[in-house]
Amino acid sequence: MEVDTAFIKSKRGILKVAEMVTLLVAFVCFAVASTPKYIAATVLEFLITALLVLLYIFKLNKRLTFFFWPLIDVLNSVFAAVYFIILSLLAVSTYTATGTLVGGIFGLISAVVLCVDSYLLFRNITLNR
Numbered sequence: 001m002e003v004d005t006a007f008i009k010s011k012r013g014i015l016k017v018a019e020m021v022t023l024l025v026a027f028v029c030f031a032v033a034s035t036p037k038y039i040a041a042t043v044l045e046f047l048i049t050a051l052l053v054l055l056y057i058f059k060l061n062k063r064l065t066f067f068f069w070p071l072i073d074v075l076n077s078v079f080a081a082v083y084f085i086i087l088s089l090l091a092v093s094t095y096t097a098t099g100t101l102v103g104g105i106f107g108l109i110s111a112v113v114l115c116v117d118s119y120l121l122f123r124n125i126t127l128n129r
Contacts, residue, residue, distance in 0.1 A: 007056050015117040016053045020046060022110035026103045030091075033099030041087055042107070045080050052076070070125045077118035084111040 007013040023046040030038040052073055055061050061069040084107050091104030 002059050004057055004059050007053075011120065012117070013053075013056070015113060015120070016049060016056075018113050019049050019110060019117065020053070022106050022113060023049065026088075026106040026110060029099045029103030029106060031099075033095075033097035033103065035091070035097075035100055035103075038087060038091055038100070038103060038107075041083065042103075045084070045110075048076060048080075070121055074118050074121045074125065077114045077121065081111045081114035081118060084108070084114065 008017065023042050027039060027042040027046060030042060052069075055064075055069065088104040088107030088111060091100050091107060095101040095104065
């Protein structure tokens with residue numbers, strides 16, 4: 001199995017790692033505040049992002065050709081960004097514990113990183129090149 005260490009050093013790799021870090025911090029903050037609905041969302045998106053990173057690091061996207069992986073990555077990033085914008089605004093506006101407020105702020109940061117990631121990916125896969 002081939003390992004692509006250059007992916008982690010690329011723009012996309014750095015953005016994916018930044019997504020995972022902000023999602024992990026948001027998860028820890030939501031876990032401290034004991035808000036299960038926010039915990040589930042952050043863990044799910046963290047796992048999806050981690051699986052995509054592993055897919056690109058081990059170059060499985062070149063073996064599993066029945067999906068167009070960049071498009072799946074763009075769709076995940078767009079839907080996750082919209083979802084985290086809504087979830088984080090809800091967490092920030094209705095917080096009862098400081099952990100929920102900080103988790104909401106890191107969720108918004110994660111949404112911004114997801115938007116940048118989806119923009120860069122979409123720009124790379126446009127069909128007019």
